[in-house]
Amino acid sequence: MRSNFYLRLSNEDDLKEFMKAAVGVMVFCGLFFRFCKIYDLPTAVCFALGLACLARGLWREYMWIFILGCVNRETTLLLTLVFAVYMFKRMNRRVWFWGICLQGLILVLVRVQVMIIFAGSDGSAFWFRPLENLEAFALSPWLSAAHLAGFTLVLWMCVRNWKRKPALLRTAFAVLMPISLGLYWVLGNAFELRVFAEVFPVVWVLAVSD
Amino acid sequence: MKIIFAKVLIWISFLVVVYMYASGVWYAEPYARAVVWGLEEKPFVYRVLMPGLARGLMGLGFSASAALGVLVFVSAIGLVYAIKFLSETFKRR
Helix, strand or coil: CCCCCCCCCCCHHHHHHHHHHHHHHHHHHHHCCCCCCCCHHHHHHHHHHHHHHHHHCCHHHHHHHHHHHHHHCHHHHHHHHHHHHHCCCCCCHHHHHHHHHHHHHHHHHHHHHHHHHCCCCCECCCCCCHHHHHHHHHHCHHHHHHHHHHHHHHHHHHHCCHHHCCHHHHHHHHHHHHHHHHHHHHCCCCCCHHHHHCCHHHHHHHHHCC | CHHHHHHHHHHHHHHHHHHHHHHHHCCCHHHHHHHHCCCCCECHHHCCHHHHHHHHHHHCCCCHHHHHHHHHHHHHHHHHHHHHHHHHHHHCC
């Protein structure tokens, strides 16, 4: 099903969707303000558009968004994982396989090119800090408890009426959330929620959907 | 008329919040230049889309920090429409 991005001004349902999206972005800005980076918002844009194109069958648009996402941030790999799981039984197996290979090739090419260009830069390619994060959580018990309560609330808002939620969103949540939690603990900084930028559009639409 | 007024109100609130968020990435000019010209440390330097776009804006006369600020606003507006597009995908089905 083809679609377009035209925004009409005269439809109240349209206003409701616009308002939900605008409030969602305001929540994003509030939640991810700490240590925010210039590429956090584009990450969420790429994931929201990529998932929408997946659901609508807009393959050419999906690949362009995927390429832009890879140039923006390497975690666009997670979009390929959602593609692999969601499209497994919804697509010709051969097309599915080559689709994954193509996305993997694009990601590797972009990543290798960027790593070559910036080989001389200071720092390391990954920050591996699970023990430091556990220590940080242990040293701030009240903040950790609030953190856990927040996650529980988000989880509840997403999984209520689970079977009535769209299949793509359920798949994306099931794939992205555990991986994001793992990345947060192992590669992120304690209490720095930016790592969840990829899954935010999915969580928001799941949480506020009727 | 009511709908247009509501949208204007939402946009104003939205722009205020995004401005406050942008203050977190609205670096002082020397550091903004470092971000735009790829002088950050790894792994942050690998994320080249926004610095690349910022360099394009600098070619139009923007300073580095202004270019990054503009990109934050454009990204935030883009995210509104992206989330709306995602949400409407499932309303059509």
